[in-house]
Amino acid sequence: MTLALASLLLPLGTALLMLLLRLRSGIWVIAASLGSLLCAGLALHEVIEQGVQTLAIGGWRTPLGIRFELSSLTAVLLVFTAMTHLLVAIYAQHSRHSHARNTDYWPLSGLLHASLAALWLSRDLFNWYVTLELLGLVAVAMIILSGPRAHAPALRYLLLSLAASLCYLLGVALLYGRYGVLDLDLLAQASEADHSTRMALLLMTVGLMLKAALWPLHLWLPAAHSSAPTAVSALLSALVVKGPLFILWLLWSRVAPVDMTESAGLLFALAGIVALLAGGWAALRTPLLKTLVAYSTVAQLGYALLALGLLLRWQQSELSVALWLFVLAHGLAKVSMFLAAGEMQATLGSKRVASLKGATQTMPVAMFAFAVAGGSLIGLPPSGGFVAKWVLLQPLLLEPIHWPWALGVLLGTLASAAYVFRVVALSFDRADATPPDYDPDPFAQWLALLPAIAVWGLALFSQPLILWLSEASG
Amino acid sequence: MNATWTNLLPLGIVLSSLLPGLLIFTLREEQTRLRVALNLTGVLLKLGLVGLMLWGVARGLEFRFSIPFLPGGELVLQGDALSLQFVSLSTVLWLATTIYAIGYLEDAPLRSRFFGYFSLCVSATVGLALAGNLVTFLLFYELLTLATFPLVVHRGTPQALQAGRVYLTYTLGGGALLLMGVALLHSLTGSPQFSAGGYLLPLLETRTPSLILAFALLVGGLGVKAALLPLHGWLPQAMVAPAPVSALLHAVAVVKAGAFGIVRVVYDVYGVEPVQALGLHLPLLALAAATIIYGSLKALQQRELKKLLAYSTVSQVSYITLGVALMGPIAAVGALAHLVHQGLMKVTLFYCAGNFAETLGVHRIREMDGIGQRMPLTMTAFTLAALGMIGVPPTAGFISKWYLGLGALETGQSGILLVLVLSGLLNAAYFLPLIYRGWFATPKAPWPAAATARAGRPGWRETHWMLLAPTLFTAALALLAGILAGTGFSPLGWSQLIINREFDL
Numbered sequence: 001m002t003l004a005l006a007s008l009l010l011p012l013g014t015a016l017l018m019l020l021l022r023l024r025s026g027i028w029v030i031a032a033s034l035g036s037l038l039c040a041g042l043a044l045h046e047v048i049e050q051g052v053q054t055l056a057i058g059g060w061r062t063p064l065g066i067r068f069e070l071s072s073l074t075a076v077l078l079v080f081t082a083m084t085h086l087l088v089a090i091y092a093q094h095s096r097h098s099h100a101r102n103t104d105y106w107p108l109s110g111l112l113h114a115s116l117a118a119l120w121l122s123r124d125l126f127n128w129y130v131t132l133e134l135l136g137l138v139a140v141a142m143i144i145l146s147g148p149r150a151h152a153p154a155l156r157y158l159l160l161s162l163a164a165s166l167c168y169l170l171g172v173a174l175l176y177g178r179y180g181v182l183d184l185d186l187l188a189q190a191s192e193a194d195h196s197t198r199m200a201l202l203l204m205t206v207g208l209m210l211k212a213a214l215w216p217l218h219l220w221l222p223a224a225h226s227s228a229p230t231a232v233s234a235l236l237s238a239l240v241v242k243g244p245l246f247i248l249w250l251l252w253s254r255v256a257p258v259d260m261t262e263s264a265g266l267l268f269a270l271a272g273i274v275a276l277l278a279g280g281w282a283a284l285r286t287p288l289l290k291t292l293v294a295y296s297t298v299a300q301l302g303y304a305l306l307a308l309g310l311l312l313r314w315q316q317s318e319l320s321v322a323l324w325l326f327v328l329a330h331g332l333a334k335v336s337m338f339l340a341a342g343e344m345q346a347t348l349g350s351k352r353v354a355s356l357k358g359a360t361q362t363m364p365v366a367m368f369a370f371a372v373a374g375g376s377l378i379g380l381p382p383s384g385g386f387v388a389k390w391v392l393l394q395p396l397l398l399e400p401i402h403w404p405w406a407l408g409v410l411l412g413t414l415a416s417a418a419y420v421f422r423v424v425a426l427s428f429d430r431a432d433a434t435p436p437d438y439d440p441d442p443f444a445q446w447l448a449l450l451p452a453i454a455v456w457g458l459a460l461f462s463q464p465l466i467l468w469l470s471e472a473s474g
Numbered sequence: 475m476n477a478t479w480t481n482l483l484p485l486g487i488v489l490s491s492l493l494p495g496l497l498i499f500t501l502r503e504e505q506t507r508l509r510v511a512l513n514l515t516g517v518l519l520k521l522g523l524v525g526l527m528l529w530g531v532a533r534g535l536e537f538r539f540s541i542p543f544l545p546g547g548e549l550v551l552q553g554d555a556l557s558l559q560f561v562s563l564s565t566v567l568w569l570a571t572t573i574y575a576i577g578y579l580e581d582a583p584l585r586s587r588f589f590g591y592f593s594l595c596v597s598a599t600v601g602l603a604l605a606g607n608l609v610t611f612l613l614f615y616e617l618l619t620l621a622t623f624p625l626v627v628h629r630g631t632p633q634a635l636q637a638g639r640v641y642l643t644y645t646l647g648g649g650a651l652l653l654m655g656v657a658l659l660h661s662l663t664g665s666p667q668f669s670a671g672g673y674l675l676p677l678l679e680t681r682t683p684s685l686i687l688a689f690a691l692l693v694g695g696l697g698v699k700a701a702l703l704p705l706h707g708w709l710p711q712a713m714v715a716p717a718p719v720s721a722l723l724h725a726v727a728v729v730k731a732g733a734f735g736i737v738r739v740v741y742d743v744y745g746v747e748p749v750q751a752l753g754l755h756l757p758l759l760a761l762a763a764a765t766i767i768y769g770s771l772k773a774l775q776q777r778e779l780k781k782l783l784a785y786s787t788v789s790q791v792s793y794i795t796l797g798v799a800l801m802g803p804i805a806a807v808g809a810l811a812h813l814v815h816q817g818l819m820k821v822t823l824f825y826c827a828g829n830f831a832e833t834l835g836v837h838r839i840r841e842m843d844g845i846g847q848r849m850p851l852t853m854t855a856f857t858l859a860a861l862g863m864i865g866v867p868p869t870a871g872f873i874s875k876w877y878l879g880l881g882a883l884e885t886g887q888s889g890i891l892l893v894l895v896l897s898g899l900l901n902a903a904y905f906l907p908l909i910y911r912g913w914f915a916t917p918k919a920p921w922p923a924a925a926t927a928r929a930g931r932p933g934w935r936e937t938h939w940m941l942l943a944p945t946l947f948t949a950a951l952a953l954l955a956g957i958l959a960g961t962g963f964s965p966l967g968w969s970q971l972i973i974n975r976e977f978d979l
Contacts, residue, residue: 381613397658400683417646425639430630463542
């Protein structure tokens with residue numbers, strides 16, 4: 001547990017020190033992320049050896065105090081968060097297109113890292129509210145870093161995020177009034193199927209879905225994620241939207257009464273299918289590259305939503321393995337895609353998809369990263385996205401009565417293939433290639449490729465991963 | 475798992491082209507010698523390893539490599555008689571095509587990228603052939619799609635891109651169907667190793683709808699690459715690719731992957747009895763017969779040589795499916811032999827078409843008048859292969875058609891005999907005019923001077939030697955496969971060995 005706390009406190013301390021001492025150098029954040037990654041890795045090892053660990057902060061026991069819990073899922077998410085931050089920090093420090101050198105990006109990214117780590121560790125409704133609020137504010141501040149043109153989407157994000165937090169807080173207050181506890185486990189034991197519980201769950205769900213940009217509450221995401229600086233887009237898509245999803249999952253699979261989960265599960269699953277198709281369609285139609293990647297986030301969150309819905313509907317906890325595999329695979333692939341897209345967009349001097357003509361020649365590594373990451377989003381074997389889809393499909397295909405859901409997954413796969421290969425096919429156009437404005441930067445391109453290779457490597461690592469994730473869901 | 479040489483050999487066969495391919499990507503354009511050296515090292519190494527495996531399998535050794543992958547589905551590479559048939563075909567034709575491609579692309583741009591993907595493509599094909607269960611097969615099937623796409627769009631023209639988009643639409647769609655089918659079967663029993671007679675018999679009673687749907691999904695997914703009737707649309711369009719790519723796509727890599735997959739699914743996953751019990755072979759048979767006739771009819775209408783060859787592929791590859799769907803041992807021998815025979819003949823035809831186009835700029839059929847006087851050796855190879863396609867004895871094509879016909883009689887499907895005869899007549903109707911034009915018609919215009927062509931005189935110097943040698947080599951193999959069909963080492967003999975195991979004879 002100490003190690004997990006260190007993984008949280010290292011970026012937090014660094015960020016606060018940088019704010020106090022007015023330091024704006026990336027080296028500190030890179031060092032802190034590296035340290036945090038090491039601690040998280042050791043924490044994961046500890047969990048595997050010794051099982052789930054809890055910590056009562058300040059020695060206060062629940063229901064009075066706040067409880068941190070380190071499960072294997074939390075440990076995996078801590079590693080994932082630190083790894084993503086490290087990679088993005090190196091990119092932001094190195095690339096001349098990152099708009100991050102000597103800016104507030106550095107302390108903010110430290111705060112973002114810390115609030116996410118705190119979210120993964122918390123098992124307390126109010127503590128989650130604090131982390132959510134922090135996450136939202138930091139994210140807005142980071143979007144604004146890209147200048148005046150980002151103000152409008154950032155402002156919209158801020159307002160919606162605040163509204164969502166209020167919804168969530170109202171739900172928390174209702175539950176607290178009804179049961180007098182905020183700890184997840186205590187609440188799970190106490191919860192009953194009455195009106196105030198339903199109302200509270202509904203409010204919290206709306207708030208969380210808005211924050212996680214789950215369909216149909218996703219409309220703020222494409223503009224916000226695509227107008228942010230490249231490094232920030234990567235963090236937002238890979239990590240930030242997954243935080244509220246984590247809370248939503250715990251809330252519904254632990255606290256919600258059984259008769260509610262069935263109908264809510266159906267709604268979640270349907271929303272997931274619609275998200276897959278609508279997000280895919282929008283990604284297929286948009287003329288802008290980063291908007292395409294952002295819409296693909298909306299679509300991919302549909303898989304997670306579908307897994308969540310079906311897991312609630314059928315009470316099959318092994319589906320949460322699929323949910324978290326989707327989150328990990330999507331996160332890695334999306335970092336790669338945003339870094340590659342941002343690098344290509346800046347080098348080729350246009351935000352439009354059409355400017356990628358001939359990119360296989362002008363920026364081969366970045367384009368390759370985009371395609372490889374896209375392969376995981378489509379779910380081509382042997383990528384992480386494939387393993388996730390496979391785990392999701394198994395229970396769907398077993399009984400003929402569930403086959404319509406599998407059809408939804410098939411359509412989602414085809415939609416993602418369509419928007420990924422829309423870009424890839426264009427990049428092979430040699431007749432009319434877009435000349436780069438700058439010399440392409442090989443190091444930044446290789447950095448973009450790294451997570452894409454990692455997500456394909458995830459497949460070879462899938463058996464222990466599935467084991468850890470299923471321990472956490474059991 | 476102990477790391478003995480029998481375990482590592484299948485992996486070695488895949489890596490022997492994968493690693494050189496990855497290295498080639500890193501080379502600069504002008505490092506020609508190193509690239510050729512890497513290519514040839516890979517080819518020869520693979521040839522050696524495959525030879526070793528053939529020797530081992532003949533002595534009864536078992537080759538199996540596996541690593542954990544999905545729950546209930548390992549990543550398995552194994553060498554059995556059926557996979558070796560396909561592996562040997564791909565390896566030999568890869569050797570020929572590599573030499574051909576080096577000659578064909580001399581001084582062309584982007585050769586590192588081309589040969590990189592070329593090697594990946596062969597690695598995927600070999601991996602698919604060696605795949606020991608459905609999950610592994612699926613993996614290499616998708617990788618094959620990804621590796622071939624850059625080859626199809628290699629020229630980078632709008633026309634090539636359009637063909638590439640169509641190709642991707644079909645193959646990724648097919649891949650998604652295959653994924654669903656494999657996942658469906660996996661949810662029922664996991665993915666055990668392929669075994670003669672299949673492993674689904676115990677589920678026949680309880681899971682009938684699942685088995686039928688899975689079969690439809692699998693055949694739908696494989697049928698795209700095998701160019702079965704409603705799913706064949708990508709194949710004629712993919713003709714815009716450079717000639718060595720077309721040769722490889724049509725003879726070995728893509729269409730054969732589909733046909734080989736159908737063989738695997740019918741014999742080693744479902745098994746003959748369950749397929750017959752579910753009545754699944756009849757629609758497959760009808761589809762294959764329709765494709766054979768349709769492809770031939772379309773080929774008859776073409777004016778471009780490569781398009782004609784493409785539609786002829788649509789027709790000829792379905793012989794394999796037909797033989798499998800007949801569900802009898804003799805037809806199955808014909809089908810498996812045709813897998814090799816069609817590969818040898820079709821690759822020769824595509825080399826010839828490439829030679830004509832590269833040397834004399836001949837693309838259309840009516841430009842072929844009198845080409846036999848200018849390029850007699852290429853035209854000889856073309857004639858041999860075309861006669862084989864028609865099924866004239868003693869060529870390889872005759873052997874496979876003979877066995878297919880006997881098989882149709884044996885299983886009582888005498889209507890199929892009619893299909894075979896009709897298709898033979900149609901084959902003759904579109905190939906014989908080409909042979910006539912090539913040898914006996916008079917050229918409409920004088921041939922271009924030697925300066926614009928690759929080389930000058932009729933005979934050994936009629937075109938670049940790297941284009942001529944592979945053509946003659948594969949033509950000779952196609953002829954030998956027919957003449958020596960009775961010996962144990964011919965494709966026919968090996969097919970009989972496989973089928974004896976599958977049908978437990």
